[in-house]
Amino acid sequence: MxxxxxxxxxxxxxxxxxxxxxxxxxxxxxxxxxxxxxxxxxxxxxxxxxxxxxxxxxxxxxxxxxxxxxxxxxxxxxxxxxxxxxxxxxxxxxxxxxxxxxxxLRPLLYYNPVGRARKNVAHHYDLSGELYDLFLDDDWQYSCAYFLDPKSETIEQAQANKKRHIAAKLKLDRPGLEVLDIGSGWGGLAMYLAREAGANVTGVTLSEEQVKKSRQRAKDAGLEEQVQFQLQDYRNLSGRYDRIVSVGMFEHVGTQHYHEFFRKVHDLLADDGVAMIHSIGRMSPPGSTNAWLRKYIFPGGYTPALSETLSVVERRDLWVTDIEILRLHYAETLRRWYDRFQANRARVRELYDERFCRMWEFYLIGCELSFRQMGQMVFQMQLSRRQDAVPLTRDYITDWERAQIAEGQSAAAE
Structure with a gap:
């Protein structure tokens, strides 16, 4: 044999x-x-x-x-x-x-200049919108959810927790803040920040399908004056923003471009601004992406070690003001995506074919197990240009989240 x-x-x-x-x-x-x-x-x-x-x-x-x-x-x-x-x-x-x-081969495998980055994004994110509608939550959040109680919470609840948790770390302490969302997906986080904190949000993505969907969603929600979406590479942006957020995009930057990414974050961030980077990472030293995943699912994708991320940040004159490691949250997220995918498998097969279904089954299960057994995790890194940009303790994060939860419960009871 x-x-x-x-x-x-x-x-x-x-x-x-x-x-x-x-x-x-x-x-x-x-x-x-x-x-x-x-x-x-x-x-x-x-x-x-x-x-x-x-x-x-x-x-x-x-x-x-x-x-x-x-x-x-x-x-x-x-x-x-x-x-x-x-x-x-x-x-x-x-x-x-x-x-x-x-x-x-890392310098070659994860080299993502503007043109190649757009092609890599299209490979995965410009698939049929109906596909994502069949397994994501109702806000189309395609990144790690945040579970307060994995045994009882739905994916919708956990994704709402995630948006609230990120917003709290951005310290949205007054309306009218200018926020940049790098890798804005289908616009759910940007619209949340506008609705819940009165922020003016600019979202950028390299996916044509995502930007079309995001613009329509903002229009339907009556938020088109507060939220703008652009088909744009973050490297081409200029100006200053009070807050910068990036969720699930840093994995696609490429190791050759980490200096470029954090230099741009520094340059785009206001002097008293706050940035929050949410990314899949690894608890082990730097390595390489699984060959099958790189070929079929995320070309150019790579999950960084904290060591190689922080070594770049410290050269970009940025303060790391907070780091949180989310360990099994993404495993729980992927399990729920897989269950929904399987429940709608017949429709996915109609959209594509049996080979595609088997490819995505392998992808969703393999990734879930990578978080359960193979050292994958998610980190949320808060950055600023000034060491006093956020309070000295983390209480403000919990206070904001609890206030939002209480407000939501009060509204539901009325």
Whole structure:
């Protein structure tokens, strides 16, 4: 069995049975009943060879092309086993070479000049709007939610928590503040800041579909005087803003452009201004993006380590006034997206095809498990040009959130 040497050396946790193209089966792992079990079939020898050579790329490709079939257990069980054992793969002298190659090629893989950045964004965010409507919350928040109670909260509640939490960190202490939203998505956060804090918000995105949807939403909400959306690269902006926020965009900046990004934040931020960067990150040292994810889902995407982020910030004359690490919040977010995706899978198949459905299943489950088992997290970094731009303690964040919650409860009771 061509994949035998791979799974035999790597799988220690969980129990994985692999059936090859000739119908032969081998079982690997602990055999423990309290750990995940799965059986997969690989349909042809060419796919076996590819998986054995580069599993991080070709396992996902084989699944989406129906050349790797899950016969017992679920895709979640199979990827759970992979996630539990991935460190042995990365540390292996043979298969770890792809990790080392990825690190060496970082300047090329994550080089995102303006034209390439727009193409990378279009690859993912200019898909059918109906697709996102089928699995996101009703405000189209496509970033990590903030769960106060993961056992009981819906994705709508958790995304509302996220917007409120970010707004509190921006210290929106008076109406009329000029706010820049870098990577504004479908406009939900910008409209929230305008509605709840009286801010004037400029949102910029490189997605044509997002900017069209955002403008229509602002018009429908009667906020078009307060909220403006532009199809614009942040690097081409000028002027000064009281507040700058960026949610889920820094992952697409590219390591070669971190200095450029934080220099621009510094230059666009008012002297007494506050910025808040919300990004997926890693708890480990700098590395590389999963090859399959980079090829099929987020070309040019990379989740930074705090070490490589902070080393740039400290050269840009910016104060880091607060950092918060969100650990399992994104795992819970992705689980809810996956459940909604599956509930609407038949419609997604009509929009695209079976291969697309299998690709997104692999993406959503794989990413959830990366937050549960593989050291992925989210950081929220607050920045300012002056050390006294925010109060000395974090009480103002909690106070603002509690006031908003109380106001909402009072309005609901009337």
């Amino acid at each position: 061509l994949t035998g040497i791979l799974f035999r050396q790597i799988v220690r946790e969980g129990t994985l049975t692999v059936v090859d193209s000739r119908g032969r089966s081998e079982t690997y792992g602990s055999g423990r009943r309290d750990e995940p079990h799965a059986t997969v079939r690989i349909t042809d020898r060419a796919t076996e060879a590819k998986i054995a050579a580069h599993p991080k790329l070709y396992l996902g490709e084989a699944y989406m092309n129906s050349r790797l079939l899950v016969e017992e257990g679920s895709l979640y069980d199979f990827l759970n086993i992979c996630g539990r054992n991935v460190l042995r793969l990365e540390n292996h002298p043979l298969w770890g070479m792809f990790e080392r190659a990825g690190a060496l």
